[in-house]
Amino acid sequence: MIFSEFYGVYYNTIAAILTEAVAHPVFEQEMKRIIQQYAFEESKVTIPDAIRDEKWQLIKKDGTTPIKNRPSxxxxxxxxxxxxxxFCDPRVRLFGEMQFDFPxxxxxxxxSDVIIFDQYNDGDPYQDPTYIANFRLILDAIRKKYSLDIVVRTRKGKTARYVMAPQYLEYSEKDDKFRLIGADERFGCTINLGRIMSCKPCGETFEPGQEKRIVPKPRSVVFELTDQRNAxxxxxxxxxxxxxxxxxxxxSRYSVTVYYDKxxxxxxxxxxxxxxxxxKVTAPQSFVDLIKQRLIHQKSCEH
Structure with a gap:
């Protein structure tokens, strides 16, 4: 609402009309052209009428304005x-150096005033210089369509190398992490930006549709829900x-199917x-096994 294009449209339209009126008289035909560019279709009736009747006392009947300078x-x-x-959010700096302040x-x-329920505490290091440099390079590669040579640290502590065509960045509020979605010559891949050790252009460009990303089929899990305590x-x-x-x-029981990415x-x-x-998870059996493994792991950690 603060910067709403809908609620600010009349101010922007009148400012555009006054900008022209400062330079030369503005008549109804030119007003309608400006209104059509900045405002709504019905505004071509309401705004000229308000100006013509001098309700706003901004434009005289001869098309001139008492205002001497262009409006800001x-x-x-x-x-x-x-x-x-x-701009207090460190993620803003990922998109470039934007220096401004209102003292x-x-x-x-x-x-610190924003509390996100159930968010993990191991989010990406948004203030780390290497992370910022990698983020900006990836963003530039997405915009300009060139490939990247990326070395990542896997979950097992090993390193892996990808030469890929980046397609888009994805942010998970739950994890507080960015992920890069892209494709190489054989298949698509997803990389957590926080795991990137090095990132550099590889000199190859690609056209939209040239990459061979295989979109994986969404997985699903089915569980029965007992509606107790507003569950x-x-x-x-x-x-x-x-x-x-x-x-x-x-x-009181529902069957819920949730679709998700791997x-x-x-x-x-x-x-x-x-x-x-x-x-209670009912399908597929592979997901039931994951639940069992997780519970066994939790129990072993307790001992």
């Missing part, structure tokens, strides 16, 4: 405070960003286990 659109105090709050205002809020509402909210279906079995499988296991006995 200064930021309001609320807008400054909002921007200052946004006359305080941030509308601070990062159904909590489950639907908890899995809100996953594609899913829910079917009522009886008065990279999210471990996270999904943890989330399902967090609901305890209110959720």
């Amino acid at each position: 659109m200064p930021l309001s105090t609320l807008q400054k405070r909002w921007l200052k709050a946004v 006359d205002v305080e941030p509308l809020f601070l990062p 159904l509402e909590r489950v639907l909210l908890h899995f809100a960003h996953f594609q899913k279906t829910a079917e009522q079995i009886d008065e 990279e999210d499988e471990t996270e999904l296991v943890i989330r399902i286990l967090s609901f305890g006995p209110m959720i």
